[in-house]
Amino acid sequence: MxxxxxxxxxxxxxxxxxxxxxxxxxxxxxxxxxxxxxxxxxxxxxxxxxSPRALTLSEAVKEYIESKENVLSPSTVRGYMIIYRNALGDFGKMQLKDITEKDLQKWVSDNAARYKPKGIRNQFGLVTATLRQNRIDLDLRAIKLPEKQKYEPNIPTEQEIAKILTIVEGTNVELPVTIAVTLGLRQSEIAALKWSDYDGQFLCIHAAKVPDKNNKLVEKDTTKSKASTRVLEVDAVLKTRLDRAERKSEYISTMTPNSVLKRFQQLCEQNGLPHFTMHGQRHGNASLMLAQGVPDKYAMERLGQSSPNMIKNVYQHLYDAKKKEISQTMSAKFSEILDTKLDADDEK
CATH class of the missing domain: 3.30.160 (Double Stranded RNA Binding Domain)
Known part of the structure; x- marks a missing residue:
């Protein structure tokens, strides 16, 4: 009291x-x-x-998703529905009022064997938001989540980028892959690009196609963030390919993002390249900009980034590659110094 x-x-x-x-x-x-x-x-x-109503966790999670459906992005709602359908298991059958920290921890631990740490954190976020909405007061500090895994993007080298631009030429993925490589656009942004967005010199990026909760592609007028809406000048390679392309639809690419990725990876395999992703080409574009000394601020603007996280990941990749090069250079230098000393000793 x-x-x-x-x-x-x-x-x-x-x-x-x-x-x-x-x-x-x-x-x-x-x-x-x-x-x-x-x-x-x-x-x-x-x-x-x-006091909580007589609801199971699964029922409460579904209610939570429905209550947020009009304020969350379609892709976020889709992700939540996947968690609702696949990740709750027997834990979802429990009554809200009966859930304890021990139950929550066991569910997290069980799912850790099936999902990556990022997936577990997304699941945990949805469940705890649902608990808060229903005023279930648990000590979440007592819950141990899997450690975050360091993200290692597979970034193509300059030589690999040149080969990618060559192998996609004349194929049905020539335009979407070339746009990803030369402008660093997201797959969802590429899918929403229309010919009306291209004036012969610039591309206006202002929309995105994302899967909704039923896994159906829907177009939204705004991109991922305010920073994502931008106008970019196309380079000579992309301009040539856009200008000669047959305009079969109002969209520049008539393929779904999944179809583009599948065909692109087939071409990579057939030509001795790693299974690059389309998002990897976005990282490759960032890598080229940073290697050319483009300031972070302008790289972020061009990529439509509102946070520097991706830039930091690319910086780390470049640093690791450069570190290996420096180590090899220093090793060769010390060998050279030692060889010079031995030669001098032999001459005495």
């Missing part, structure tokens, strides 16, 4: 903290007994009002 204080008026006051609203409720009465009774009555009514 909170502390009771006596006021100058002679009355007594108690202030009770409500952790659900992050506010304090104040009660005043002529006697200590009365003020304690008022606070106790309020606490009892609050518990009744905020």
């Amino acid at each position: 909170a502390k009771i204080e006596k006021l100058p008026s002679g009355n007594y006051r108690i202030r009770v903290y409500d952790r659900h609203t992050n506010t304090r409720k104040s009660f005043t009465a002529p006697t200590k007994a009365e003020v304690k009774l008022l606070a106790a009555e309020w606490e009892t009514k609050r518990k009744i009002k905020t």
Whole structure:
């Protein structure tokens, strides 16, 4: 019980903290007994009002998704629905009011054997948001999540980029892959590009095609973030390929992102290249810019990035490659120094 204080008026006051609203409720009465009774009555009514309904976790998760459907992106809703359908298991059958930290930890641990750490964190985020929405108060600090894995992007070298541009020429993925390589666009942005977005010199990136909760591609007028809406000048290679292309549809690429990726990786395999992803070409574009000394600010603007995370990943990749080169150079130098000393000793 909170502390009771006596006021100058002679009355007594108690202030009770409500952790659900992050506010304090104040009660005043002529006697200590009365003020304690008022606070106790309020606490009892609050518990009744905020006690969870007879819902299973799965039912509550579905309600949470439906309540957020109009404010979340279609791809986020789709991701949540995948978690709802596939990742809850027997844990989803539990009544909300019965869930404890131990139950939550066991579910996390069981799923850690099937999903990557990033997937586990997404699942945990959805479930804990659902619990908060239903006022289930657990100590989440007690839950141990898998350690994050260091992201290692497969970034093509300059030689590999040149080969990629060569092998896709004349194929049905020539335009989407060339756009990914030369401009660093996301797959969703490429899929939404229309011929009306191209004026012969610039491309306007302002839309994206993403899968909805039913895995159907839908077009949204805004891209991933405000920074993603941008106008880019096309280079000579891309301009040549765009200008000579047959315009079979209002869209520059008539293929789905999955179909583009599948065909692109087939071409990579047939030509002795690693199984690069389309997103890898975005990293490759960033790598080229940074290698050419383009300032981070302009690289981020060109890529439509609102945060520097991807740039940092690419920097690390370049640093690791350069570190190996420096080690080899220094090793050769010390060998040269030693050989020179031995030659000098032999001449004595």
